[in-house]
Amino acid sequence: KQWYQRRVRGHQLTAQQELDVRLVALRTGSPLFIRMIPGTLSIHCEDIDLVGDIVQALASSLNIENLQSTAVYPSFTTNLRDVLLKVDDYHTVRQKLTAEMADHSNLIRSLVVRGEDSRLMYDMNGMKQCYLKLFDLNRDLVNGYNIRCNNHTELLSCLRIVNQAITKAGRLRVGKPKTQVVTASREAIKQNDVEKLFKVIESGAG
Numbered sequence: 343k344q345w346y347q348r349r350v351r352g353h354q355l356t357a358q359q360e361l362d363v364r365l366v367a368l369r370t371g372s373p374l375f376i377r378m379i380p381g382t383l384s385i386h387c388e389d390i391d392l393v394g395d396i397v398q399a400l401a402s403s404l405n406i407e408n409l410q411s412t413a414v415y416p417s418f419t420t421n422l423r424d425v426l427l428k429v430d431d432y433h434t435v436r437q438k439l440t441a442e443m444a445d446h447s448n449l450i451r452s453l454v455v456r457g458e459d460s461r462l463m464y465d466m467n468g469m470k471q472c473y474l475k476l477f478d479l480n481r482d483l484v485n486g487y488n489i490r491c492n493n494h495t496e497l498l499s500c501l502r503i504v505n506q507a508i509t510k511a512g513r514l515r516v517g518k519p520k521t522q523v524v525t526a527s528r529e530a531i532k533q534n535d536v537e538k539l540f541k542v543i544e545s546g547a548g
Contacts, residue, residue, distance in 0.1 A: 367392050390415055394513030401516040408517035410546050419540050422507050425500050426536055432497040439490045446483050450476060504531065511543040522547035 361378035367389050375386040376396075383400075385393050390413075401409055457472035512524040526547035530539035 388415075388417070390418055390510050390514070394510055397514055397516065406516055408519060409515055410519040411514050412545055413511065413514045414544060418507070418510075419543065422504070423536060423540075425503050425507075426531075426539075429497065429500045429504065430534075432493055432500065435493050436490065436497070439486055439493070443483065443486055443490075446479050446486075450479055450483075453479070507543075515546060519546050 360380075361376065363376040365374040365376070366372070367374045367387060369392065370389045372388045372392075373386070374389075374392065375384075377384045377386075385396055387393050393413075397409070397411065400406070453472045453476050457469050457476070460466075460468035460472060508524055508527040511527060512520045515523055523542055523546055526542045527539055530536075530542060
């Protein structure tokens with residue numbers, strides 16, 4: 343922001359003038375090109391976080407309340423697609439583990455009843471077999487629980503990445519367009535519509 347103020351305030355630009363600045367992003371070493379022609383401002387940089395910072399700083403300096411933009415980040419959307427695929431996989435595993443846990447719980451109740459019946463009838467061999475099966479089922483439940491915990495941790499990690507991606511896409515806009523992008527992106531995820539999500543990230547929701 344301070345750099346922008348020094349450059350622009352020192353050289354008053356009119357609506358018919360052009361601005362062409364070529365820099366290097368210190369955080370990543372990526373080229374940063376800022377070009378302004380009458381009616382259009384273009385920022386070219388692979389660092390989406392930096393571009394978001396620039397957009398927010400420019401909007402604040404110029405008192406812009408609402409700003410729409412078009413953002414093209416192929417690597418960003420590719421990485422996001424991979425994360426969304428992982429989210430689907432983790433959801434599938436979770437549903438499978440939940441179903442298996444329900445089946446094991448029903449079987450455990452049945453074995454407990456059968457074991458108690460065998461004990462009352464002094465069928466020690468039958469009782470032993472029931473409790474051996476209960477031991478195996480309990481071990482499977484513990485293993486399944488550990489897998490489910492790890493799966494849940496990985497799922498939360500991926501969901502955090504998705505939320506961060508939506509926030510980054512929103513910061514490329516200002517005001518109402520920013521809010522619309524965040525809302526539309528979350529709605530697209532709820533609908534499991536990946537292509538709609540990418541369209542919103544690129545072109546906005548207006």
